[in-house]
Amino acid sequence: MNTQLESLLKKVEKPARYIGNEFNSFHKKVETETIRFAWCFPDLYEIGMSHLGSLIMYHLLNEQHDIFCERCYTPAQDMETAMAEQKMPLFSLESTTPLHQFHFIGFTLQYELSYTNILHMLTLANIPLLASERKSTDPLVILGGPCAYNPEPLAEIADLIVIGEAEEVILEIMEAFRVHRQDRDSFLIACASLQGVYVPSLYESIYDEKTGKFLKTCPVNESAPVQIKKRIIQNLDTVFYPQKPLVPYLNVVHDRATIELFRGCIRGCRFCQAGVLYRPVREKSLSVLIDDAQTIIQETGYEELSLSSLSTSDYSQLKNLTEALTAQFCDDRVGLSLPSLRLDNMTMEILKEVQKVRKSGLTFAPEAGSQRMRDVINKGISEEDLVTAVKNAYEAGWSQVKLYFMIGLPTETDEDVEAIYQLVSKLDHEVFQKRDKQLTHPLRISVSVSNFVPKPFTPFQWVPQDTIEAFDAKHQLLKEKFRHRRSISFNYHDAQTSFLEGVFARGDRRLGRVLLKAYQMGCRFDGWAEHFNFQRWMEAFEACGIDPLQYTTGKRLIDEALPWDHIDVIVTKAFLQKEYNKSIQGETTPHCRSSCSACGFQQTHLGGICP
Incomplete structure (x- = not known):
């Protein structure tokens, strides 16, 4: 040094x-x-x-x-x-x-x-x-x-x-x-x-x-x-993956070992950019994952192993994998962490395997409170799926569950927003209030609400984003509803940062000079509440003569040129348009293991499931 x-x-x-x-x-x-x-x-x-x-x-x-x-x-x-x-x-x-x-x-x-x-x-x-x-x-x-x-x-x-x-x-x-x-x-x-x-x-x-x-x-x-x-890795079994990853000196946000199960996602959630960008689905084989896990734990000394993907419970051999890893690491007290769980395919067998060493928190993402909105976004889960999943987790010994929702989705009404509170309240009542007398531990539910930001290469890339005022009103509605539910914690994302995220997500090259101006005026660490200065950003837009609302609240025509049209993600614009039209009608699209939705990929040498 x-x-x-x-x-x-x-x-x-x-x-x-x-x-x-x-x-x-x-x-x-x-x-x-x-x-x-x-x-x-x-x-x-x-x-x-x-x-x-x-x-x-x-x-x-x-x-x-x-x-x-x-x-x-x-x-x-x-x-x-x-x-x-x-x-x-x-x-x-x-x-x-x-x-x-x-x-x-x-x-x-x-x-x-x-x-x-x-x-x-x-x-x-x-x-x-x-x-x-x-x-x-x-x-x-x-x-x-x-x-x-x-x-x-x-x-x-x-x-x-x-x-x-x-x-x-x-x-x-x-x-x-x-x-x-x-x-x-x-x-x-x-x-x-x-x-x-x-x-x-x-x-x-x-x-x-x-x-x-x-x-x-x-x-x-x-x-x-x-x-x-876009560039695609064809075979995840042969692509490079670090066997001796860095081990930090101090606690970091995700302080654990990680193995990557697969890339892509079989689901077709219409708000999700990652589900399009990382198509097609390509899984790592069971043997490679087990070998990776053993080597990484030996080379790092971590006591927790995360099974990473966009939708972990969709890994086709998850049950076999969790059983093998639990048997391998149980004596060393290495726990498993399963982020990105689906409500409709998380089984008791897997939950029991995961909790043999220690119980990490469980996180589910219903995304919307009403079934109508879940159909609009093609989430593919029902209220019954949520209740069953949390019941199973509670009965297996979990007492803390995090639930993620979004507001500001296309066609959303105040009734749809209020349905978030109604769904969580029903969940609390069905799982905890009506519990078996032998299950005395309280159920604590954490509800987190993010603001929907339309992203490129999704079926919603053409829709207007809610205004800051509309987001704030919906936050207040839910805040009042949850105020008296002590067993339920409620938090939400700041509307002003979501506005700025929406501007740059669908922005064009002219925003470069706004970015430079805002930085010159002192903007940095904008993702941190203690540093974010919305007023400076608005002054930067004004100084550059650019109206930021043109990138957020303005509706874009289906045939309108988009700043990212020169980027080819292989998923076709025609498919995205079809999915957008289906969303307005509340029509759902089956996931890719059920039937091909003809998004632009074909069953090819990529070795994955053709989305």
Whole structure:
């Protein structure tokens, strides 16, 4: 550790965020040909170290002999102040090298409200914010992650944007750099030919000169494809997965070992962007998962193992997997965590297996209170499914259940909102109030309500978002209802942050200048309530002459050009339109194991279930 950093750490609350050297971290000798990659997460260490995708990429890149991938997270305010006092630029954890000395600066885009933190980290690293202002000696800024599927708000910031799953394409990008490292322009053109790579500088957005309406995004270089097709990993059994993942020094949000069961989702929830982006379903085999789990637990010492996916209870061999893992780890007191459970297929047998070591909390997502709304969003569950699932969990010994709902969904009425309270009240009565006398432990229900934000590549990408005032009214309605139910805790998401999320989720390239202006006015850590300043954002929109409501409350026509039309996720727009029309009629679509919904994929070599 260098002496300058050592003096800084004496001034901050949590020095473990910045010292590196965690168990299973990498340390390499830097040679002349070493490609230096700074993997950056635009939030605090505790958040970034919980992100599975970042850990995969960190270990994958470091498996290459000539690549040294190091990490960096957004420093907290106390560390930022201390660094400014000593004029120390932002640095990597592994070697404390200033970020501006790296070849690549990579960011994962998990949340729209983290965008200002990207600008902040670049500023702290003395790296120009705009790609057009960077010199050949500056690092290349590469972005990826779910928010990258609408890349336009950050198009002028990024040199490269990865669309889709990155394990294969990131190595192809590194190979292109080996060939073209002395010529930045030829490197970018070479990358544009790779499936899943978007080079924004090779494209321009066209707007109507009179109305300002977005018309299209098109290439300005013949080497750039008209559409950028997302990258898909075909075989999860053979794709890289870290066997010796990093173990953090301090408690992080998800402080446990993780195995990834499958990618994609058989369900067709119409609000869910991830269910479209990660199609088709590809499962890992049972033997690979058991081997992964054994090795990871041995190499980390964790006492909890998370079985990760978009819908864990849809893994086709979940019962066999939980039985095998319980038998393997029971003596070592390693518990299993099953996030993302379905209400309609969570069996008592699996619940009993999971609770043999310890009971972690159970989380279910009914999403809507009324059956009508659940049909609109194609959730595919009933009130009976919820009551049965919670009864089973309660009788198996669980006393705490978290329930997630959304408000602001298309066609929603006040009656639909109030139905959330009615459903939870019925659940409390049926499961706890009418309990067997021998079951004396109380049932505690935690209700969390988020605000629906229409996202690209979903059937709801055309619908207006509720106004802030409408969200606030619905929050108040539920808050009054739940006020006197002491066994039920109720919380909800802030309407102003949801508004801003909606703006950038469906925004175009013009929002880049709003982002820059807001950052210059002091906006950062916008996902944190104590830092978020809505008024500054509104002033930034006004200063740039942009009305944010055009991106949220304005209804978009089905045949209207969308800022993300040049991105190809393989699921067709015709399918999304059909699903939107069915939602208005309250018609449901069977899940993919029941019948094919003809979304655009076919039964192919991908080896998964064709959505």
